[in-house]
Structures are given as structure tokens and as C-alpha cells.
Amino acid sequence: MPTVSPRRAGLLQRQLPMTWRVAIAFAAMSMAITGLLAVVTWHLASSYLLSRREQGATTQAAVDAHLVQEVLRDPRRNWPVDLIQGLAGGGDVTVALRRQGTWTVSGPAQDVPALPAELLALAGSGTPARQRVVAAGQPVLAVALPVEGGVYVEVAPLSGLDSSLRFLSAVLAAGVGVSGLLGLGLGSWAGRRALRPLTELRDAAARMAAGDLDARLPEQDDADLAPLAATFNRTADDLQWRVQRDARFAGDVSHELRSPLTTLVNAVAILRRRRDELTPTAQQAVDLLDADVHRFRTMVSDLLEISRDERIDESDLEECDMVDVVTHAVGARPGIVVDVATTPPKVLADRRRLDRVVENLLDNAAHHGGGAVRVGVSPSSDGVRVEVDDAGPGIPVELRKEVFERFSRGGIAGRREDTGGTGLGLALVARHVRAHHGRVRIEESPFGGARVVVEIPRGTT
Amino acid sequence: MTSIPRPARSAPVRCAAGGTTAPGARTRVLVVDDDGRIRQALSLALDDEGFAVSTASSGEEAMTLLARDPVDTVLLDLMLPGTDGLTVCRRLRARGDLPIIIVTARSESAEVIAGLEAGADDYVSKPVVAGELAARIRALVRRRRPDTAAATLTIGDVEVRPDEGVVRCHRDGGTADVHLTRTEFRLLVELAVAGGKVVTREDLLRRVWDYDYLGDTRLLDVHIRRLRCKIERDPDHPALVLTVRGSGYRAAVRADADG
Numbered sequence: 001m002p003t004v005s006p007r008r009a010g011l012l013q014r015q016l017p018m019t020w021r022v023a024i025a026f027a028a029m030s031m032a033i034t035g036l037l038a039v040v041t042w043h044l045a046s047s048y049l050l051s052r053r054e055q056g057a058t059t060q061a062a063v064d065a066h067l068v069q070e071v072l073r074d075p076r077r078n079w080p081v082d083l084i085q086g087l088a089g090g091g092d093v094t095v096a097l098r099r100q101g102t103w104t105v106s107g108p109a110q111d112v113p114a115l116p117a118e119l120l121a122l123a124g125s126g127t128p129a130r131q132r133v134v135a136a137g138q139p140v141l142a143v144a145l146p147v148e149g150g151v152y153v154e155v156a157p158l159s160g161l162d163s164s165l166r167f168l169s170a171v172l173a174a175g176v177g178v179s180g181l182l183g184l185g186l187g188s189w190a191g192r193r194a195l196r197p198l199t200e201l202r203d204a205a206a207r208m209a210a211g212d213l214d215a216r217l218p219e220q221d222d223a224d225l226a227p228l229a230a231t232f233n234r235t236a237d238d239l240q241w242r243v244q245r246d247a248r249f250a251g252d253v254s255h256e257l258r259s260p261l262t263t264l265v266n267a268v269a270i271l272r273r274r275r276d277e278l279t280p281t282a283q284q285a286v287d288l289l290d291a292d293v294h295r296f297r298t299m300v301s302d303l304l305e306i307s308r309d310e311r312i313d314e315s316d317l318e319e320c321d322m323v324d325v326v327t328h329a330v331g332a333r334p335g336i337v338v339d340v341a342t343t344p345p346k347v348l349a350d351r352r353r354l355d356r357v358v359e360n361l362l363d364n365a366a367h368h369g370g371g372a373v374r375v376g377v378s379p380s381s382d383g384v385r386v387e388v389d390d391a392g393p394g395i396p397v398e399l400r401k402e403v404f405e406r407f408s409r410g411g412i413a414g415r416r417e418d419t420g421g422t423g424l425g426l427a428l429v430a431r432h433v434r435a436h437h438g439r440v441r442i443e444e445s446p447f448g449g450a451r452v453v454v455e456i457p458r459g460t461t
Numbered sequence: 462m463t464s465i466p467r468p469a470r471s472a473p474v475r476c477a478a479g480g481t482t483a484p485g486a487r488t489r490v491l492v493v494d495d496d497g498r499i500r501q502a503l504s505l506a507l508d509d510e511g512f513a514v515s516t517a518s519s520g521e522e523a524m525t526l527l528a529r530d531p532v533d534t535v536l537l538d539l540m541l542p543g544t545d546g547l548t549v550c551r552r553l554r555a556r557g558d559l560p561i562i563i564v565t566a567r568s569e570s571a572e573v574i575a576g577l578e579a580g581a582d583d584y585v586s587k588p589v590v591a592g593e594l595a596a597r598i599r600a601l602v603r604r605r606r607p608d609t610a611a612a613t614l615t616i617g618d619v620e621v622r623p624d625e626g627v628v629r630c631h632r633d634g635g636t637a638d639v640h641l642t643r644t645e646f647r648l649l650v651e652l653a654v655a656g657g658k659v660v661t662r663e664d665l666l667r668r669v670w671d672y673d674y675l676g677d678t679r680l681l682d683v684h685i686r687r688l689r690c691k692i693e694r695d696p697d698h699p700a701l702v703l704t705v706r707g708s709g710y711r712a713a714v715r716a717d718a719d720g
Contacts, residue, residue: 255566262588263498266506269591273509297588318678319706328663351678 018198019191026187027180034179038172046165053161054141058130060093061143061154068097072148092157099150111135112153119144123151132158197225201232213240251307254300261297268293295422302424305356306406310435316350322377322384322456325351329358330375336362341378344385348459353432358386360425361452365390367421369449383438383457390449400442404430429454487513488602489532493523493549494564495542499589503536506591512598520544524552527559534598536589538564539576547579554580558642560601564589577683582644583670584680600671604643614653616712617701619692623650630692644669645688652702657714659705685710 016024064087071083085106088095094107098120105112115133122129123144130143139158144151200217207215216236217229271278271286278286323340330336347354358375365372369392376387395403402408407423429452433440438456445451490512494500500516507514515532517523520541527535535553539546546563553559563576563584573584582604583597614621619639620629626646628639641649647669652660662681666672670680685704689696701713 258566258587259496259499262496262590263502265588266502266591269506270509297590300588 019188019195022191022194023184023187026190027184030183030186031176031180034176038169038176042165042169042172045168046161049161049164050158053156053158054130054132057093057141057154057156058128058143060156061130061145061152062128064095064154065145065147065152068152069147072099072150094155096153096155097147097150098153107155108157112155115142115144115153115155120151120153123153197222197228201228204232204236208236208239213243247307249307250303254303254307257300261293261300264293265297299422299424302422302428306424306428306431310431312350312353312435316352317348317459318351319346320349320351320354321346322354322386325354325358326375326377326386329355329362330372333362333366333372336372337374339374339376341376344377344379345383345458347383347436347456349436349456350432353435354456357429357432357454358388360429361386361388361454363421364388364425364429364452365392365450367425368392369394373447373449380455383455383459386454386456388452388454389445389447390451391445391447392449394444394448395442395450403442404440426452487511488534488598489513489515490598491515491517491523491526491532491535493517493520493535493541493546494538495519495540503589503591503594507595510591510595512595520546520549523549527553532559533602534560534562536562536564536585536594536598537581539572540566547575550576550579550581554642558640560598560604560643562594562597562601574679574683577680578687580642580687582642596671601643603671604647604669614650616649616653619649619701621649621653628692632694639691641688641691644684645691648684648688649692649702652710652712655712657712659709659711661709663709665709 067087068083081104084095084097084104087093088106092108094105094112096103096105096107096112098104103113114135116131119129119131119142123146126146128143128145130141132139132141134140135142135155139162140155141158142153142155144153146152197217197220204215204217213236216233220226220229268286268290272290275283275286322344323338326338330338362372362375365388369390371390372388373391374387374389376385376389378385378387404426406427408426430440433454433456436456436459438454440452440454443451443453488511490507492500492503492507492514494503494516495518497518500518504514504516515526515530517526520543523535523537537546537550537553539550541549550561550563553561561581561583563579563581565572565576565584565586576584582601585594585597612622612624614623618631620631621627622629626643628641628646628649630637630639648665651665651668662678665681666678672680685702686696689699689702693699693701703711703713705711
């Protein structure tokens with residue numbers, strides 16, 4: 001069984017947005033460069049300081065050794081203990097002299113005899129030598145010089161140097177940190193800037209997904225981005241064309257159906273006129289034909305209307321009095337009470353569509369609710385409200401949205417043959433109401449059936 | 462809208478004030494449609510409704526037929542091969558006030574308005590049903606007979622004689638006959654008879670077109686525009702046929718001119 005394994009992207013790549021990844025890459029890069037510089041700087045500075053220190057210590061040791069030599073050569077003084085103590089002088093340098101296997105040590109207790117034997121051996125054999133060693137946990141520089149009949153040793157601590165170097169490294173580390181932060185900031189800025197076209201792309205795609213098929217990306221000057229924008233726009237064009245084509249299809253079909261329908265309708269009209277000349281069977285056939293040709297015709301015109309552009313042409317808007325619309329629609333239909341409350345405001349609307357809305361609601365009540373019993377017109381919060389009540393079976397709560405779908409039969413199968421409706425009436429109502437930015441819903445009628453409530457906002461007058 | 466073609470005032474008027482139908486004779490209808498089956502079905506059904514039907518399959522054929530055999534009404538499909546319906550409509554209108562009903566593919570604004578501005582008196586949308594069409598034709602043919610007893614009506618400097626079907630403009634020291642189609646004439650008479658009172662759009666549609674209000678005010682608005690182009694000094698600033706916003710139209714009375 002084939003399994004689809006997710007692409008193994010790095011954790012960073014998978015979880016962080018692109019801007020952050022770019023920012024982090026910038027920060028890492030800048031830290032790497034400044035870190036390298038810092039390491040080099042630290043090395044150069046520390047070796048320079050160290051060599052200066054060594055040089056100083058060595059020179060000092062040489063001068064001191066010379067003094068010791070002088071004393072040693074002077075026959076009047078045979079043991080330069082005072083001198084050794086004087087040279088150490090309470091400082092942090094330890095001075096030691098080995099003569100005839102005996103150590104004379106002065107200064108901070110340094111375990112001078114424990115110094116590397118090679119160093120001492122080298123000095124003993126007449127070669128000045130120095131070595132960095134760790135004594136008692138402290139980095140020290142030991143300088144061993146040959147003197148008359150012995151070895152003169154000075155051990156100088158390097159700890160002072162160490163603190164300078166620590167300060168230097170702290171400064172360098174801080175520099176690396178700051179450069180990392182700057183890199184992060186720069187990277188996030190650059191990332192956002194570079195991704196701005198992507199943000200536009202995302203917004204355009206979101207608009208498109210929300211149904212705005214006119215969403216397009218602006219033309220891009222950038223050679224890298226131009227193809228992306230062009231591709232997106234081309235895809236959008238294509239999509240829009242397809243959507244429109246699909247939407248037009250029903251319209252085109254209905255359009256084409258009208259020529260044969262004209263022939264049908266008129267031929268049936270001739271037959272109907274001659275109904276009395278026909279045999280009873282043929283009469284029944286003509287009646288059936290007549291009824292269904294009529295329904296066919298209504299369906300085709302409803303389909304045409306529903307596949308039309310929903311937007312209302314500015315020139316079709318006029319100030320409409322809903323009371324007029326309702327009174328006119330109710331017109332010849334018997335048994336409907338028109339109930340007008342106070343003075344409902346006039347609305348700026350397409351009168352043809354308002355007529356259609358009210359007609360369809362009355363038709364719907366006639367087909368499914370035994371006919372409308374009351375039509376109410378009243379002011380709503382932002383315009384006018386129309387209520388169409390019937391005394392039929394009503395519409396269950398769970399179907400109240402569904403009945404506004406095309407060809408929805410309100411879930412009541414088998415009623416189709418009785419109703420004579422096209423299944424598009426309420427869908428058209430919903431569409432026309434939506435085109436006017438209005439609302440339509442179904443409630444329970446106090447007469448026991450369904451109440452369809454349509455609210456049309458006043459519009460801008 | 463200044464592009465509305467005005468018929469030349471000197472054009473020969475073939476059907477002036479009412480056609481040539483003898484009383485009791487069948488109203489003659491020319492059906493122009495390129496679909497043979499539709500022509501046949503409409504012929505049969507209109508014949509059933511009591512009309513004398515002739516047919517043409519193209520604009521050219523229609524013009525030839527009309528030159529030879531006058532009719533009372535033309536039913537003109539706007540989608541025709543060759544010379545299109547709008548052109549045919551304009552040519553027919555330029556030749557006289559023969560009533561024209563156009564057949565539009567859709568009842569959307571643009572096509573209907575284009576057809577009405579080309580001079581059509583009325584329109585029907587596909588599919589055309591003979592029964593409804595018959596009512597329109599009858600209304601249109603009847604249109605030349607306004608039901609008023611007055612011999613002369615006046616709106617501003619325009620004089621209307623309903624019986625004779627004459628409209629005269631007394632303007633700039635002279636008198637000129639204005640040639641109106643019967644729809645425009647009937648509209649003007651309806652407004653003049655009301656004597657300055659508002660006539661609602663619904664009433665005008667019902668009285669002139671015999672429409673039980675269909676909510677289609679384009680029909681009315683286009684004809685009012687055409688009427689204004691013919692009788693107003695400045696059609697963009699009408700002084701004779703006034704719009705009453707949200708309600709209808711009214712003819713100007715003396716008080717309007719004085720005020």
C-alpha cells in the first residue's frame with residue numbers, strides 16, 4: 001500500500017515563516033563573519049600582549065640576572081639572599097636562584113623546583129630559556145637564565161594579562177551578539193521587503209478564494225517577480241473565464257432552447273384552440289402538453305434570469321414604493337390580506353426585480369402552502385420589510401436555508417407533480433434580494449404555515 | 462442621449478394616422494424571423510388569433526415585401542442574418558410611423574433600449590407567444606385613437622389635434638408640423654389631456670401600451686426621450702414634458718412657464 005510521507009523539511013523550514021527564516025539566516029551569516037573577525041582579533045591581540053609581556057619579563061629577568069651575577073662575582077658578598085629578596089620586592093614576581101643544588105626563593109610561594117626539568121637543564125647548560133607553564137592553577141611565565149655557578153629563575157604571573165584578554169573577549173563577544181541582532185533585524189526587513197510581492201499574491205489569492213474573480217496582481221517591474229505576477233494573472237483570467245463560462249452555460253442552454261420553445265408554445269396554442277375538435281384522449285394529451293410547455297417556458301425564463309449577472313445596473317435603480325409593488329402583485333389573487341404598517345420607506349431598487357421577488361413569493365405560497373393569506377409591509381431597521389404568510393404545512397427549521405437553493409424541493413419528494421413550480425422561484429428571490437444587499441429568511445407564520453421575510457435596505461438616494 | 466435619430470420631417474408618411482386597414486378587415490402583420498419553424502408556428506398561431514400574416518426571413522426581404530405590400534404592424538427579430546434588426550428598424554422608422562414590435566433575445570436593458578431607440582414602438586422577449594403578441598399588436602394598432610373629446614389640446618407652444626393626428630409647433634414666429642409616431646403621439650395626448658396633472662408611469666404604460674404594469678419603465682422612458690427630442694426646444698432641459706421624480710410625467714401648464 002503506497003503511503004504518502006510528508007516531505008522531510010528541516011524543523012526550521014517547516015515551522016517558521018519565510019521572513020523569519022531569512023532573518024535568522026541573515027543573523028547567522030553576520031554572526032559567523034563577525035565571530036571569525038573576533039576570533040582573529042582575539043588571537044592577534046592576545047599573542048601580541050603575551051609576547052610584549054614575555055619580552056618585558058625576559059628583559060627584566062636579564063637585568064636582574066645581571067645584578068645577581070655582579071653580586072656573585074663580588075667576593076665580598078658570598079650569598080645574595082638579600083638581593084634575591086630585594087629583587088622579589090613584595091611584588092607578584094617570584095625570584096629564585098639555584099646554586100650548588102640549593103634553591104633560594106623569594107616572592108609569592110612558587111614551587112620553583114617543580115618547574116619543568118628541561119627548562120632548568122637548558123639554563124643550567126648555559127642557554128637562556130623561557131616557558132609558559134601553569135603553576136598552582138595560575139598561568140605563569142618562567143624565565144631561566146644561567147648565572148655564575150647556577151641558574152637564575154624568575155616566575156612572572158600572566159594573570160593580569162588574562163583579565164585584559166577576558167575583557168577583550170567580552171567586548172568581542174558583545175560585538176558578535178550585536179551584529180547578530182542587527183543581522184536579524186536587517187534580515188527580517190529584507191525578508192519582508194522581498195516577500196512583499198508574495199504578500200500581495202497571498203492577498204489576491206485570498207480575495208479570489210472569497211469569490212472576487214476580478215482580483216489581479218499589479219504589473220511587476222522586477223525581472224524575478226514579473227513572471228510570477230504574469231502567471232498568477234493568467235491563471236486568474238483562466239479561472240474567471242471558466243467560472244463565467246460555467247455560469248453562462250445554463251443561460252446559453254436556455255437561450256438556445258427558446259427557439260424550439262417558441263415553436264412549441266405556439267403550436268400547442270393552436271391545438272388548445274381546437275381542443276373541442278379532438279377526441280377525449282387527444283384532449284387529455286393536449287392538456288398535459290399545454291401544462292408542461294407552460295412550465296417549461298417558465299423554467300427556461302427563470303434559468304435565464306438566474307444565470308444572468310447578479311449585479312444591478314445603475315440605470316435600473318429607481319425609488320420604489322414596496323406597498324405599490326405588493327398591491328400590484330397581489331392584484332387579482334383572491335383571499336390575500338395586504339397589511340401595511342405605518343409608512344414603510346421607499347427603497348432605491350430595481351422595480352422589475354422587486355416585482356419578481358414578490359410574485360415569486362406569492363407563487364411559492366400558492367404552490368407549497370395553499371396560497372398566501374397575508375402580505376405585510378412594514379419599516380425595518382434599515383429599509384422595508386415584506387412578510388408573506390401562508391397557512392400551509394410550514395417549513396421545518398432544518399430545511400429553511402435549503403429551500404433557497406436551486407431546484408430544492410424542500411425535501412418533500414413526490415410533491416413535484418402537484419406544484420407546477422420550477423424549483424427556481426425561491427432561488428431567484430434569494431438572488432434578487434442579495435443583489436439589493438437585503439436579507440431573506442423563513443419563519444413560522446402565526447397562521448400556522450410558513451412566513452417568508454424579505455428585508456430590502458433603503459439604499460442610497 | 463442626443464444620438465436618437467430624428468425622422469426627416471419631409472419623409473413621406475405612408476401610414477399617417479392609422480394605416481390602411483379597412484374596418485372589419487384583418488390586421489396585417491409581417492413576421493420577420495430567420496428561423497423557418499418559428500415563422501411557421503407564429504403564422505399559424507397569429508392567423509388563429511385573427512391576423513393576416515405574411516413572413517420574411519431577412520431584413521432585405523422584409524423591405525422588399527413592405528414596398529410592395531403595406532402591412533399594419535411589423536414583428537421584427539433583432540437577430541437577423543445580413544442587415545441586422547436594428548438597422549432594419551431604423552430604416553423602417555425613417556420611412557414612416559409603421560408600428561414596429563421588436564423581438565429581443567433577452568429582456569436585458571441594453572438590447573431593449575437599443576431597439577426602442579432605433580424607433581420600435583414596443584418589444585417582446587423570446588419565446589414569443591402568439592396570445593401575448595396579439596394583445597400587443599391590438600394595443601398598438603388601437604393606439605391612434607385616443608379617447609378624448611377635445612378637438613385641440615395645447616402644451617406650451619405645442620398644439621395637438623387628437624382627431625386629425627396633427628401636432629403643430631408655434632415657435633419663433635412660425636408654425637411647423639411635427640411628425641410623431643403613433644406611440645409618441647398617444648403619449649403626448651395622454652399628458653395633454655391630464656392638463657398639467659401628474660400621470661404615473663403605470664397609468665401611461667397601461668393607457669398607451671395596454672400593459673398591465675410590468676415594471677418596465679425603460680419602454681416609457683425611451684419614448685418620452687424621443688418625444689422630447691421632437692417637440693422640446695432643448696431636449697436636455699425639457700420645458701413641455703416634465704419628469705416628476707419617483708412618480709411619472711406631466712405636461713407643462715401656463716403656471717410652469719410663468720413661474
